Amino acid sequence: MFEPIASIVKRRKKKFSFSQEINAIGVLEVWDKVIEDIFNKDIKEKCKPLSFKQGVLKIKVENSILSQELQLRRIDIKNIINQRLDQVSVDKIIFQL
Numbered sequence: 448m449f450e451p452i453a454s455i456v457k458r459r460k461k462k463f464s465f466s467q468e469i470n471a472i473g474v475l476e477v478w479d480k481v482i483e484d485i486f487n488k489d490i491k492e493k494c495k496p497l498s499f500k501q502g503v504l505k506i507k508v509e510n511s512i513l514s515q516e517l518q519l520r521r522i523d524i525k526n527i528i529n530q531r532l533d534q535v536s537v538d539k540i541i542f543q544l
Contacts, residue, residue: 470536471499474528478504481527485520494542502538504528514542 475496482491493509494517504525508514517524521540529535 470532473532474499474504474536477528477531478506481524481531485524485527486516497543499537502536504537504540506540506542508542508544511544514544517542 478496479491482494490513493513495507497505497507499505506517508517517540521542525537525540528537
């Protein structure tokens with residue numbers, strides 16, 4: 448009968464040239480949820496995605512202490528994002544002040 452839109456998009460995105468844009472949207476949507484789950488809502492408000500291009504996720508952070516904390520957990524963050532997206536999208540995370 449009806450097929451969920453998410454499954455249609457997943458199946459069709461490889462066929463069209465906007466698959467990178469769809470990946471970027473997915474990564475940026477998952478970022479907030481992952482950070483809130485790992486840390487808390489306060490931390491989520493202090494670090495925001497700037498861009499996602501060619502597997503590199505750039506994050507703007509409020510201060511150097513937070514940057515160090517996120518840097519220590521970057522592998523966990525990257526793995527959880529990729530796991531929630533059911534694919535390897537994020538290869539590297541860069542934190543910028």
